[in-house]
Amino acid sequence: MMKIHGSSQSGNCLKVRWTAERLGLPFEWIEVDSFSGATRTPEFLALNPAGQVPLVVFSDGRTLAQSNAIMVHLAEGSPLIPTDxxxxxxxxxxxxxxxxxxxxxxxxxxxxxxxxxxxxxxxxxxxxxxxxxxxxxxxxxxxxxxxxxxxxxxxxxxxxxxxxxxxxxxxxxxxxxxxxxxxxxxxxxxxxxxxxx
Ligand SMILES: N[C@@H](CCC(=O)N[C@@H](CS)C(=O)NCC(=O)O)C(=O)O
The missing domain is CATH 1.20.1050.10 (Glutathione S-transferase Yfyf (Class Pi); Chain A, domain 2)
Incomplete structure (x- = not known):
């Protein structure tokens, strides 16, 4: 299942969560405290060298960062992206x-x-x-x-x-x-x- 690493205090993370929910995509939410340095640990930097959430890890192990890039990827082919x-x-x-x-x-x-x-x-x-x-x-x-x-x-x-x-x-x-x-x-x-x- 897709894992969304995010902070519930961050709009950048919440918009990814709302997109997944709106589309009915199953995901596991992994809470990361972005104010405490949790995005700068060696373990997290191995997932996202930019040291930021949101970060999605797909079931095949591939990772994707940048909230709006994640949203576009998740919503491809859905009504959330205009066809025109x-x-x-x-x-x-x-x-x-x-x-x-x-x-x-x-x-x-x-x-x-x-x-x-x-x-x-x-x-x-x-x-x-x-x-x-x-x-x-x-x-x-x-x-x-x-x-x-x-x-x-x-x-x-x-x-x-x-x-x-x-x-x-x-x-x-x-x-x-x-x-x-x-x-x-x-x-x-x-x-x-x-x-x-
Ligand atoms: N442009 C990025 C911004 C991501 C971002 O600024 N994330 C913040 C939380 S809102 C963060 O992880 N900050 C922790 C840090 O920079 O160490 C996006 O849209 O995903």
């Missing part, structure tokens, strides 16, 4: 954007403020500015469309909802982005997720 060639590329556009312009700002503030209890004054102010820009971009899209790509839930929605739904933990107020807030509820409903605290 342009829509598929649009989904990938959101996935690449998520990793470069959304996660590095929003997830990093969540990790520092909520989990590591770093004082706001010790954080780079650019993180907040960049996070607001990311949410503003999503608000612009979701003011016009119910989902990020096309009319069906896609990996773009699953990937982006992971940290957006808990952006308040990083000091963002989703009430400032009403279309994003509505979309979060819609995607949580589709994935069967209880609203986050």
């Amino acid at each position: 060639r342009f829509d598929r590329a649009k989904m990938l556009e959101w996935l690449f954007w998520e990793q470069y312009s959304h996660e590095p700002a929003i997830a990093v503030r969540i990790a520092r403020l909520f989990y590591l209890k770093t004082p706001e004054a010790d954080l780079d102010p650019a993180l907040l500015t960049k996070g607001k820009a990311a949410l503003t971009r999503m608000q612009a899209q979701l003011s016009h469309t119910p989902l990020l790509v096309g009319s069906e839930l896609s990996l773009a929605d699953v990937a982006l909802v992971a940290y957006t739904r808990v952006a308040h933990r990083g000091g963002h107020n989703l009430s400032d982005y009403p279309a994003v807030k509505t979309w979060v509820s819609r995607v949580e409903g589709s994935l069967g997720l209880a609203p986050s605290d």
